[in-house]
Structures are given as C-alpha cells and as structure tokens.
Amino acid sequence: MSTQHQYEDVPLRERIAANPQPAALWAVGLVVLLLLQLGAIVSTLGTALELFASVIIGAFHGTPSGISPASNVAGAGVVAALNGLEQFGRSLPTLLSREFIPNQGHATTEGGWDGTFLGLPPAFAWAFRVFLIYAYMFFFLWWLWFGYRTFVSHYRQADWTPRDDVVRRLRTHRWGQFGLVIVVLFVGLGLFAPTVSPVTYDEDVINPLEYEVEYLDDSGEVQTILSADANLQSASRGNPSSNVGPLSYDDFGRFHPFGTMNNPGGDLFTFMAYGARVSLFIGLIAMGISGFIAAFFGLLTAYYKGLSDLAVVVVSDSIQAIPVFLLVILVSVVFQGHWLAEFYDGGLLFALVFGLLYWPGLWRAVRGPAFQVSEQEWVDAARSYGQGSITTMRKHMLPYILGYLLIYGSLMIGGIIISVSALSFLGIGISPPTPEWGRAVADGRGYVTTASWHIAFIPGILIVLVVTALNALGDGIRDGIDPQSESGESGASEAAAAGGGG
Amino acid sequence: MSRWSYFARRLVLAVPVLLFSMSIAFVILRMGPIDPVSAIVGTQNDPAYRQAVARSIGLIDAQGNPIPLWEQYFAFMRDLLTFDLGRSWVISRGTSVSELIASRAPRTIWLGFWSVLVALLVGIPLGFYAGLNPNTFSDYTASFGGIIWRAMPNFWLGIIISSLLVASAQLTGGAFNWADWIVETSGGGVTAPPLTDLTDPENLAIAIKQILPAALVLGSSSMGNEMRIGRTAVLETVNSNYVETARAKGLPERVIVWKHIFRNALIPLVPVITAEAFLLIGGSVVVEAIFAINGLGKLFFDAAIQGDLPLAGSLLYIFVLITLSINILQDFLYTIIDPRIGYD
Numbered sequence: 001m002s003t004q005h006q007y008e009d010v011p012l013r014e015r016i017a018a019n020p021q022p023a024a025l026w027a028v029g030l031v032v033l034l035l036l037q038l039g040a041i042v043s044t045l046g047t048a049l050e051l052f053a054s055v056i057i058g059a060f061h062g063t064p065s066g067i068s069p070a071s072n073v074a075g076a077g078v079v080a081a082l083n084g085l086e087q088f089g090r091s092l093p094t095l096l097s098r099e100f101i102p103n104q105g106h107a108t109t110e111g112g113w114d115g116t117f118l119g120l121p122p123a124f125a126w127a128f129r130v131f132l133i134y135a136y137m138f139f140f141l142w143w144l145w146f147g148y149r150t151f152v153s154h155y156r157q158a159d160w161t162p163r164d165d166v167v168r169r170l171r172t173h174r175w176g177q178f179g180l181v182i183v184v185l186f187v188g189l190g191l192f193a194p195t196v197s198p199v200t201y202d203e204d205v206i207n208p209l210e211y212e213v214e215y216l217d218d219s220g221e222v223q224t225i226l227s228a229d230a231n232l233q234s235a236s237r238g239n240p241s242s243n244v245g246p247l248s249y250d251d252f253g254r255f256h257p258f259g260t261m262n263n264p265g266g267d268l269f270t271f272m273a274y275g276a277r278v279s280l281f282i283g284l285i286a287m288g289i290s291g292f293i294a295a296f297f298g299l300l301t302a303y304y305k306g307l308s309d310l311a312v313v314v315v316s317d318s319i320q321a322i323p324v325f326l327l328v329i330l331v332s333v334v335f336q337g338h339w340l341a342e343f344y345d346g347g348l349l350f351a352l353v354f355g356l357l358y359w360p361g362l363w364r365a366v367r368g369p370a371f372q373v374s375e376q377e378w379v380d381a382a383r384s385y386g387q388g389s390i391t392t393m394r395k396h397m398l399p400y401i402l403g404y405l406l407i408y409g410s411l412m413i414g415g416i417i418i419s420v421s422a423l424s425f426l427g428i429g430i431s432p433p434t435p436e437w438g439r440a441v442a443d444g445r446g447y448v449t450t451a452s453w454h455i456a457f458i459p460g461i462l463i464v465l466v467v468t469a470l471n472a473l474g475d476g477i478r479d480g481i482d483p484q485s486e487s488g489e490s491g492a493s494e495a496a497a498a499g500g501g502g
Numbered sequence: 503m504s505r506w507s508y509f510a511r512r513l514v515l516a517v518p519v520l521l522f523s524m525s526i527a528f529v530i531l532r533m534g535p536i537d538p539v540s541a542i543v544g545t546q547n548d549p550a551y552r553q554a555v556a557r558s559i560g561l562i563d564a565q566g567n568p569i570p571l572w573e574q575y576f577a578f579m580r581d582l583l584t585f586d587l588g589r590s591w592v593i594s595r596g597t598s599v600s601e602l603i604a605s606r607a608p609r610t611i612w613l614g615f616w617s618v619l620v621a622l623l624v625g626i627p628l629g630f631y632a633g634l635n636p637n638t639f640s641d642y643t644a645s646f647g648g649i650i651w652r653a654m655p656n657f658w659l660g661i662i663i664s665s666l667l668v669a670s671a672q673l674t675g676g677a678f679n680w681a682d683w684i685v686e687t688s689g690g691g692v693t694a695p696p697l698t699d700l701t702d703p704e705n706l707a708i709a710i711k712q713i714l715p716a717a718l719v720l721g722s723s724s725m726g727n728e729m730r731i732g733r734t735a736v737l738e739t740v741n742s743n744y745v746e747t748a749r750a751k752g753l754p755e756r757v758i759v760w761k762h763i764f765r766n767a768l769i770p771l772v773p774v775i776t777a778e779a780f781l782l783i784g785g786s787v788v789v790e791a792i793f794a795i796n797g798l799g800k801l802f803f804d805a806a807i808q809g810d811l812p813l814a815g816s817l818l819y820i821f822v823l824i825t826l827s828i829n830i831l832q833d834f835l836y837t838i839i840d841p842r843i844g845y846d
Contacts, residue, residue, distance in 0.1 A: 314515065318522035321825045322818065325784030326802060327530075330814060333541075333806045334534035418655045422788050425657045428807060441658050448665035449673060460658035467653035 015155045022154045026147045033140055036095040040195070043089030050082040051343065058339050096136055098195055101129040106253050107216040113253075115214070122198070122255040123247075130196050137188045166403075166480045176476015182469030183410075190276035197270035198255055203227050204266045205433055215252040225252065228264070235265030238450035246454050259454040262443055272459060275435040278344065282351045282420055283413040289355025290412070291405050294362035298401055299393040302370035316360030324357050325419060332428050345434035350423075354416050365408040366401045373400040403481035410474040414467035421463060437463060509837045516826050521579070523822050528578050531815050532571070541809035542591045555591060559812050582819045592810040593801070599816045602801065608697050610797035613720065613789070614782045616713050621721035621728060621778065629732025630767065634759070636737055645733060652726025656785050660719045660792035664692045667715055687712055694795040716793040720785050724778040731774050735767035742766075769839060776832035783821050 016023045034041060057075035094100070103125035105115025117125040152164075170176060194200055203211040208228035215230075217223045234250035236243045236259055244250045244260040258268035297316075301309040331353050335341045341349045373379065374397060382392045421438030423429030430436035437459040444455025531538060539556045556562045560577045563569055569577075581588065587599035594602060625648075632644040671679040681687055685707045695712035699705050739745060740763060748758050786799030798817065805813040 314518050314522060317515070317519040318526065321519055321523045321822045321829075322526065323780065323784040323821055323825065325787060326806075326818060326821060327526075329787070329803065329806045330527075330530055330818070331534075333809070334530055334536045334811075336536065338535045414653070422655060422657045426788065426791060426803070438655075438657065441661065445661045445665075448662055449669040456658070456661060460655065460662070463655050463658065464650060464653045467655075468649060471649065471653065 022150045026150050039092035039094035043086045046086030046089050053078050096132050106214040109220045126198050133192050170480040173476045175472050179469040179472025186466045189273050190280040193273040193277045197273040201274045204270045213252050231265030236260045236452035238447045238452045240451045243451040258458050271435045275437045278347050279417045283416045285351035286354035287409050290359035293359040297363050298366040298370040302374040320360045345431045362408050366404045369404050370401050373397050407474045407478045410470045414470040505837050512833045527818050531811050538811050587816040588812045590813045592808045606798050606801050609795050616717035617721035620717050621725040625725040625728030626732050629729035630736050633733040633736025648726045648729035652723050657788045663715050667692050716789050720789045727774050735770045739763045739767045772835050776828050779828045
C-alpha cells in the first residue's frame, strides 16, 4: 500500500482495478444477498416510487390521491406502471417469504399440523421465519461492515483517518450498541412487516371478508370460516372467557405472539409491525427534511455569520415558541380532507409537518459545532485559496457537522414517534385503516386491569423500548464523535427533543 | 458583550419572535386549506349565521364586502397585541375568550405547579444522589430508571396509572384503595380536582391528592431529564479544581457537598427546569384529556377539533406569550447566577 510515498490522487475505480479480488468477492456476496430477497426489494421499491409519484402528481393537480384518471391520464399511467412494477416484484421469488415458510394451517386429528412449514406448529413456523428474517438482516449489515473493512484494508490510501477513532470508540460502547440492536430490530419489524407478521394486514384488517381460515373443530372435522368471523370470535374483550393473550393460540389454530385486539379483533403483532412501518416512514421523512434544512442553515449561518445568523435565530425561535404538539393538532384539523392528508391516512402530512417544525432544534444543535469549524484554519485557507463558498461549506464544513445531526436526529425520531402516537391516541393522528401504535393504546384503554391488558400495555412498552434505544444510539454516536462533550450542555435541547409533549 | 447587554439583546429579540410566530399562526388559520367560517358553521347552513360569523372574525366588513388579506392580518395582530381575544363560537357561543381562559386556567396552573414540584423534588435529589455515589448499584438503578421513565409516553403512562388507581381496591384485595386513601374522594380519585376554597385543609388535601397522578405523568419526562442532568452536573463538579481545593484546606464533607457541589451543580439544571414549562403546555393536552381535567389544554384541543379556530388562535397566542416569558426568565436567571454566560 501507498504509505511510503506521498499519496497521488488515484480514483477509487483504478485502485480497485489494480487489486480486484477483495472487492469482487464482496460484490458477489452482496449480489447473492440481494437476489435472495429480490421480490421483496422490487415490490417495496415499487410501492415507494408509487407513493412518490402520486405525491408529485397531487402537488401539480391537487386531486385526491393523485390517481383520479379523469383529471390526469398521464399521471394515472405512471402510477399504474409503478403499481405493475410492485405486482411484478411480488411475483418474483423471495426466499424468506410467507409462501416459503407458511405458518397458517390447521391441526390434524393425529396431533400434527397441515399446511404449515414442515408440519411444525404455527408458533414455531412463525418464530422460525422471524428468526431467519433477522438473521438475514444482521448478516446483511455485517456484510456492509465487512465491505467497509475491506475498503479500509485494501483500497484506502490513508493509514489513519479520524473516522477510525470514532469506530474504535463505538466498538466498546455497549450502551450505544444496545441501542443499535434494538433500532435494527425495530427497522426490521417495519421493513419486513408483511413477512414477520403472522398474518398479512390485508387479510387481518383491510379485507377480512375475502379470506378464509381452515381449522379443526371439536368433533375432528376440518372447517372453514371467514377471517372476519374468526377475528371477531377470537377478539380480546377483557373477561377471561373471551381473551387471547400474548403467545397463545386462538380457537382457530392461529398463533398470536402479542395476543389479539378488541374490536373487530385481529392480531396485535400484525398491527404493531405495520404500525412500525408508518412510524418509521414519518420519522425518517421528517428527519430527512429537518436535517436538510438544519444543515443548510447551519452551514450558511456559520459561514456568513452576522445578519444571516440573526435572521435564522428569529425564525427558529419563533417556530420553537409555539408548542409543537399544539401546532400539529391545529395543522391536522386545518388539513382535514385536503389531498395531502390522504396519503397513508395522514402519514405523509405529519411527516412534512414534523419535518418543517423540528429543524430549529437540530439547527441549534449544529450551530455551535458549525461555528467552531468555520473558525478553523483550513476553512480560512480554502477561502483565501479562492475556493467557492458552496464548495468550502460542502467539503470542509459539512462532514464535521453530519455527526451532530445524527446525534440529535436519533433523539428527535424518538420524539416524533411519541408525538405521532399521542396524536393517534387522541384520535386526530393517523386514521384507520392505517395502523398506528397510539391507536392500539387507545383501543386497549378500558382493558388495562382486565385479562386483555396486553392491548394497551405491549404497544406502550415497545414505544418505551424504541425511544430508549434511539436515545442510547444518540449517546453512542455522541461519545463516538466527540468524547469530550459534556452532556450537561445539551440538556435543554435534549429535553425538548425527547418529550415534545406526547 | 457584558452579560446585561446580552440579556437586553435577548429581551429585544423576543418582540420579532412574538410577531413572527403569530404570523405563522395567521398563515395556518386564515390561509390554510380550511375556510374558517365553514369550520365554525359546520353543517348548519344558515346564510345569515355565516355572515355574522364572517363579520365577527373579520373576514367581511359591515356591508358584506370581503376584507383583503393584508388588512385581516393587521386586524388579527392588532387584536392579539391589545389582548382583544374575541369570542368563542362553538365551545361556548358568545362567551369571551378571556372569560373562558379565566375559568379554565386555575386547573391547568394547579396541574403545572404540582408537576414541576413533583419532578423537582424527585428528580434532582435522585440525580444528585446518583452523582455522589457514581458506579454503585444504586446509581445504576436510579440512572436506568430515569432513562426508562423519561422515554415513557405521557398518554400511555397516564392510562396505566389511572386504570391501576381506579381498580386499586380490586387489585390489592381491598388492602389499598386510592379513592379513600388519606381523604375520601369522588370518582375513584382520578378526576379533576375541585379547586374551591383551598384554605380549608380538607379541600386542599383533596385537591392535592387528585392532581398528583396527573402531575406525576405530566412531569415524568422532566423528572428523568433532571435526574440525568443532575447526575452529570454533580459528577463534573465533584472532579473540579475548587472542590479539590476545598477538600485540601480541610473543609468538612458536609460543607463541600452543600456549599460547593450542590449550588454549582444547579446551574445546568436551569434550562432543563425552564424547558419543562414548554413540555407542560404540550403535554397538558394529553394529560388533561386522560384525567378529565377541564383546563386550558383540553380547551385548546376541543376548540381545534370542533373548528372553533378563533378561540384556538387566541389560546395559541397565550401559550406563545407564556413560552417567551419563560425563556426570558431563563436568560434572566442565567444572567444572575452564572457570570460566565453572555460572551456568545
């Protein structure tokens, strides 16, 4: 490697061409991993693009859902094509899928199970599928990490970069790693919701009248029943005789890891998995928007200082002076029936609103570090060297503040998750049929001290777990990039980030 | 910049902040996709009523001609700044907003007062205790508890606590009944506190007892924050040079802890305590809804979902005023207690 002589700037492509073997090995592994889940990836991509296209079309035409054919033929065509892509993705083979490892079946009179994976009881078939999904996910992440190690040991020109220190500190940061693991579990729950849930959301809630369940009745005959009726009869309604608790089977041979819901029944785990998807969607989009605004203003105010800083201070103080929670309530009322509120039953609207309301906190968090870096000699050098202001900000200042954005970003996603579920709890957040954790808490409110305690209890515990994990991850990143930082300094912004009023 | 001119600068900055944040509210209320008159009128389709509403909130003039938006904006801002808060249309038709606020505010203030107090009295001692005994079992228990406690959503904690208290007699087999614990209370003891004649000790006891569960929930995240920050602050102060000096010159441990550690460790807690007020305003909506407390948060929520937008706007103005005054109070406290602040 090029440690003895001065680095000449060889592009990464040429460095790989000079020693292709490790890179090729890694790429082959990546392709194999992706091929295993090809169908799921293509269909998820199709869904995401479809949503995106509908939003763009809606923004131009202001029509509900953007796919009304009368108003816009071309737009409808695009959306239909993307829908086709999604369907095509569903038809592609996917190794870790519900079809390959089914958990739905009926008991046989001999005591075995018919229709489930290898004749296992549904609980084990389901657990096996979930285990494989998470094993896949963690292996995939490890493979990415392995790719980074390969890059460092074979292709990076510098012997040491500051990032190595960050990585070294993170490797012994158990609290941050705990957070990371839980966050990965949460992301997996949302990302692979159709696969990890015991039953699809379509069958469980959207169209339960179009699906049938086979089960073994008391006289030893195999009967069929509509999913809707089975859900109703296995709902948890407080008294022990009509209750299906966590980790138990209902009368129709279906396994419910978190028990069932109250009315009109249905599997709580499925609800939680698809609800995680919505929370993740809102949290990530909101973070993306506010992170972008915060980074933009952070660089701008640190580079130009003076009046630009004062202007952003006034604007961000004004937004922060209004309690976020109240403003979101107001916005959700004002936008009732607006086309933006139809995507994801309000999910997109909330993502945008939180994105536009949370940047002041993030900007406050990066303002100090951005000022510090703008005082460094290398920024001054770049400026006197004649480098453009935008290039200076992007190349010499942005990398330094990205870490700080990550710290407060992870705290804020926690705050957003709590706020959205609090709004849904109050009945003005995400409306049915799209699931949201807060709504499960509201549904189970009357059953807390009864046999059906799980309906309200489990969603709350999961929120606590995910928010704690996001805080832990934020702590980990902070200790990683800035071990001297005093957490006392950031107390106020942390308080504002974590609570938000939910 | 001296610290007092820093403080003066913050004070002056509050004016454009107030104006700008109310402009945001104006944009949402008047320029948003919803027509404010339709929101109030709802399904009632009487043209005369519509006209009356539109005239009252300043959308049309006396002759029925529409008022241009910029004039509406100036009228809106002028009314707020002169505390002419208008009337409620849906929640309590014809009542002036100031009257509504005056009748609802005491419960919210009572709730806020106790939640700040509970959080302070539990969070800070626990945090300081953990900081003075770092890396012991009790430190880990307290720290971990604080982290979990902080992450609990208010709405969830609220329903769990209220359900447990209501059913306390059945759950403990009659050994503990929250409803008649210490003083007898109606409604299972988790309803709104009666705030009549607090000079009578029994009424006072009832009012305090009934507010405690709600205050505990509302103060939960602040309690966790105060604990965490308090612990870090104590740890930092304990290792500082002046504490070492104090120890070297032979001061008794009690004096060191109370005079040198405790007082200095309170400084980083100031923004946490003032930030609490901010959480309280947002959180009061949820907590008042769960514990059926008819306060300002519930009033705002009802006004918003029932389309009483003028009332919601006026309430928002009051909340912004409270937030800004607390921010100024925080700067003032900082200016007094920490001479290092202000060279920003």
